[in-house]
Amino acid sequence: MILYGRNAVLEALRGRRAKSIGEVWATQATAREPWLRGVRVHASSATDIERHCGSSAHQGVCAQAGGYPYVSADELLLAGPEPLVVVLDEVQDPQNLGSICRTAECAGCSGVAIPERRADEVTPAACKASAGAVEHLRIARVRNVADFLEQARAAGCWCYGASAESAERARNSRSPRSAESAASACGGRNDGTPARAPIPYDAPDYRGAGVVLVLGSEGRGLRPRVAKACDELIALPLRGRVESLGVSAAAAAILYEILQQRGGDT
């Protein structure tokens, strides 16, 4: 694929697929920038670069790269004793995908899982929208999101689905990590009972075990089978008149809450 944009190419040159980078094309001005020092660059016109990468948003540089180096689902779940994994259930817009990957990388997530369908690929547009963060992040494609959540739970993770619904209705709900629900959970979580109401996003205790955060598409939210496979649904409080946060804003608020609980800044 042809990557484009300054940060996308910069991070690709120092990221997980650095060895796969082939030809690099840059305008004369961009080729003089310090980060391209030592890189063999074909001086090209902006028009030629746009023709190579098929986008006018190239910022004067594009590069040939191998396909995106996906990892296996296992690799996400085995990354450290308390992995933090983001699962995107039908988040297909490359802006949202890229933006969430950037936040996940900044928050030190173990990785991101996306469904194994063509629409959800890590495209050059998503690479650019992530400011190159995908080059350092582990991303796995999973055949079936609900099955992946089962696998994660078998590996000891707790799965939280971010509901598009406001947390207001459920503000007095219990945390799934409280003593009672932990006890009932041992007897078999998600045993066919209907989906619970969401609890506030800051109610769970995110420490002491792996955490999987599942985010649904804007508009439709989580699919029922995916919501059912979660241990708990969580929601952010909404104080305004519009009905939901953007999915990438929700990701940022929740991931930083998790990071904070886990001692991200102490």
Next chain:
Amino acid sequence: MILYGRNAVLEALRGRRAKSIGEVWATQATAREPWLRGVRVHASSATDIERHCGSSAHQGVCAQAGGYPYVSADELLLAGPEPLVVVLDEVQDPQNLGSICRTAECAGCSGVAIPERRADEVTPAACKASAGAVEHLRIARVRNVADFLEQARAAGCWCYGASAESAERARNSRSPRSAESAASACGGRNDGTPARAPIPYDAPDYRGAGVVLVLGSEGRGLRPRVAKACDELIALPLRGRVESLGVSAAAAAILYEILQQRGGDT
């Protein structure tokens, strides 16, 4: 201006400038959607709608509307006893502007201040990117951001600038709301001393007074004069290899921390 996109038009019809809405054009399919019931709509082809609004992202609907109804800076600062105001210092990308406005509206902010320059206008693209949230949010244009911060401080607000820098360097810094610094602050805040290092974003106590959160442009961050006019610089922890969060992700993480401290979900 011609607004376009489903949520942008929907929220405009029920928001602060509802009375200014004139002609509405929609495709036959969109015109049948429940939210347009009772609205006089010109049935149009997608091509005609694109010609009216100048964008292919119209989702089958566009509407004539009056100019964006900006409020005065005073109105932002006098909105309740403990206003929460977001200031965007040179955040010009309509996607970021719209996305931050959406988050601000969801978090119940008093309003948003943007510089009084053509590039920072609330354009139809920003309205769409906000999912229509700007129609319910108070937005003021201010001549000079640093002067607005002085005005906010005179009105009793604390001004926090979100630094692009990681909080890691400064993790043991004191909060400006701690007893000692509050005492020194009484003697004169920002008295010409050089800008301080940022403190972790969750170190300040955001309760008990108005809060102004200043966000800078991606890449360059806050301008020095604006940073200097802040009471404190704050930063989110960064655990990855990319150098900064996106500005709209940072806005979401910080605003929800403030909301949480203020009892947003208790």
